[in-house]
Amino acid sequence: MIVSIASGKGGTGKTTVAASLARVWVRRLVAVDLDVEAPNLHLFLHPVIEEIVPAWIETPVVDESKCTFCLACSALCQFKAISVMGSVVLTFAEMCHGCGGCIAICPGKAISPGKRQLGEISRGYAGNAEYLAGCLRIGESMSPPMMRQVKSRLKEIVCASDRDAIIDAPPGVSCPAVNAVIDSDVIVLVTEPTPFGLHDFKLAWEAFSPFGKPMGVVINRAGAGDRELYSFCEEKNIPVLAEIPDERAVAEGYSKGRVIADLSPEFRKIFVSLHSKIFELAAGALDMEAAHA
């Protein structure tokens, strides 16, 4: 089972939830950091890294001796990554989305695949859990292709070792967030009961609902803000899987790099219960009234 931990708003506690779940997970697990722009899971799980490999995207290399300057490549490219100026072909690797279109369409076979580095993928162990993370190179704008490569590594690991996966997703509801959750079996949205938290939670719920995956919410900083989020969840029948109280001890623990499930037996209980609720949610067996009680 692949569980993605997502949110609309940033800073609501995705990493807190992902790290704590990793601590209490019963089955074999791989903890995945797919927030490639701002990866933080390692700061809490302290994995032992066994391997770091570069992640590349395919970009065109033009052999001008074979080029007939027919313009087919530049006419096709939707990303302004290749252009023909008279008898010079200019490529802009940083604009290239790696679609391979120019290579496929060139009648003279004058274009071959080169590469540009998107970032790095690291793999290791955090206790019993396997750890996998992508980290985008500074200045690189394209996180989705970087994420796709991490996901294909994840697929290999899950197939080879029959592990569950917890994905720490990036914030937001646009392409990077969609990329993170689209291949998961369950989506857990983390939010806070504030106007910003509610607004972005609604966006996330709207964006992810069409995938038809079981979806539930973890309310962080419960007790802060107001009750609007609870009313919305009730109205839309979205199960509240767990609540993390708005306590300074949580904020301070987090600020020291502590995993919240490790803070006290009470906090651990929250995540043990969340763990079982996620399985019930995945099995379609979650009693909605009990979830809201």
Added chain:
Amino acid sequence: MREIVVVSGKGGTGKTSLTGAFAQLASEKVVCDLDVDAPDLHLLLRPQPEHTEEFFSGHAARIDGGMCTGCGLCASLCRYEAVRIEGGAFSVDPLRCEGCKVCVALCPEGAIHFPEKHCGQWYISSTRFGPLVHARLFPGEANSGRLVMVLKQQARKLAKSLGRGLILSDGTPGIGCPVISSLSGADLAVAVTEPTPSGRHDLERVADLCGHFQIRLSVIINKFDLNPEETEGIQAYCGARGYEVIARLPHDPVVTKAMVRGRVVTELPETAFSVEVRKTWKKIEEIAAKR
């Protein structure tokens, strides 16, 4: 004209709450919400839209089932696994389609359409603090960087026509496409961080990004009292890198209180927090005035 962009790397550090307060404190400005993915500034500024425009960007492939012969070339060419085959019928998953046109151009039957995508809306609105340029990208859409560029162009045009010397923008978390677009042409980036391992780690990444694009950076440490040790660490890092730490703001429930009321924190009765926020804005103005 000066352009100030509030960024953070990590989400939830207080960008929008602070940008809202700065919007009240700044004079002669145009405010811009560049977080087109999950915008929140409008919840504090409560804008009245004066002008709305649709945002079209990029295209998406759509297979014409009547013309498709099922040869499968599109599926083998697609690098994004966007072509689906169900019961022998080919279709394109719009959420996975990158809009690269490869399948469209190479389909032997010409059976793939390529309509433009309607990705969102943008607005010029009036607020109690003056004009706000903002947008909404439809959930799940791409091209946020392009929408950010549209907003910036509109804000510049508006500021010019109104004779305003400042564009104050709220940015997006992360360091990817929309953040890079937000920073282009900025005179000053103000990074809001918090004394946590994530706050610091992501500050370092956004700081490196500003360095990469040669944008000046100042830093605000929010909720500094959560972890004084980490605050010292961030200050030492900033000192070593030459980033000025312009404020250390305490962890104060007044921020959430203001948000619940749809107000910015400096509109509520004065607290130690709002006094600091006022001082912080003065400092930002001084720094932005220096070239």
